[in-house]
Amino acid sequence: MARQLRQLQLINAAELVQCALLPSLCCKGLAATESTCKEMKQLIVAGEFWTQWFSLSLPDFELTGDCLGILTQGDTESRAQAKKLLGTFWRTLSVSHTMIEFQGMRLPLTSFASVKQLLLKVEQALAKTRRRHNGVPGRVLLRHIRFCQEAQAPAPYRGTDAICQACEPICFEMESPSGGVQQLALQLKWVENEVRLRVMLVENGKCPFPVPEGSPSRTLSVDVLALCKVPLLATRGSQVKVGAGWYPTSGITAALLPQAELWRVLEKGLTCVIAVADFIDCPELLAQVNLSYVNCLSLQFP
Incomplete structure (x- = not known):
């Protein structure tokens, strides 16, 4: 019973992140959400929330298969580097969007x-x-x-x-x-x-x-x-x-x-x-x- 309740809570958390938080989170916000607990990290990785976040943040860019693979299946260090680089790229475009x-x-x-x-x-x-x-x-x-x-x-x-x-x-x-x-x-x-x-x-x-x-x-x-x-x-x-x-x-x-x-x-x-x-x-x-x-x-x- 407790396990089923736990799974239900994770499903509700996934819906909350995907529907309510994802569109408004910045790169650091999603990273902070991911680091709250092991279950949340697994949820964000399995749900490909990083991929969805970049699709929302950089709608005119298409992430290549190599990039998607690192974000969803890469090791901890590779994912951290990828998120940092893509986050920096997003901030550069956001700050200078008029140019x-x-x-x-x-x-x-x-x-x-x-x-x-x-x-x-x-x-x-x-x-x-x-x-x-x-x-x-x-x-x-x-x-x-x-x-x-x-x-x-x-x-x-x-x-x-x-x-x-x-x-x-x-x-x-x-x-x-x-x-x-x-x-x-x-x-x-x-x-x-x-x-x-x-x-x-x-x-x-x-x-x-x-x-x-x-x-x-x-x-x-x-x-x-x-x-x-x-x-x-x-x-x-x-x-x-x-x-x-x-x-x-x-x-x-x-x-x-x-x-x-x-x-x-x-x-x-x-x-x-x-x-x-x-x-x-x-x-x-x-x-x-x-x-x-x-x-x-x-x-x-x-």
Whole structure:
């Protein structure tokens, strides 16, 4: 009888955690609830409440199978590290939600180093976009970019067999120096070992090119950092005039794959952290950002 009563109490506790507490708990709150007793820990693990919590807290992110496995079946140390890293990632996005945009992301946890690297890239992107030019902050975009469109190759490659692939325009909003919000679209194209990009105005759902006469001129600085090592896409500080065509990227890009395999990878897509900010031609302000160029390009030693 006592055992049945105990089981009934646990069922009621599970319903309470799942229906009432889970939506309002923060990461630390759920951890504190889990640590109250052995039975509660077993309940939260068996009920996959951590998975549900992250689904509620990061609705635009899909946790990968490796991540789910660690949260539900990992040992105590692995689960603690995973929860700490994902909690830190959630807090970073929550605090800076007005500056960060993300859509349809898969949050990788193939290793703890990969999540730490993602956090590093996001923090570096935020450091750059927090610079203000005439009071205008930048934007951080987390996107899975698929290069699926055939595009015109740059002049040096025309007449050759080089294949040039472009991604769909990545639309985002950004404050305008003159006030109000500007609708913009970023597009990248990859040819051989070269990546080019452009930023277009969006008006009535369309991207007019060139920018109509009389439109205010705007130059942006764009960083694009892919999470993968192959192919390598790590650019920083590429200057792009809005509505003025394709620009070469500043940084390092390398296929590191046979061409056929490269295009298969690019069609599947690269998960990237993108920083967009108004270009500031001022060495004093650049020094204040305190970004490591080597770290930003993911070339630092482990």
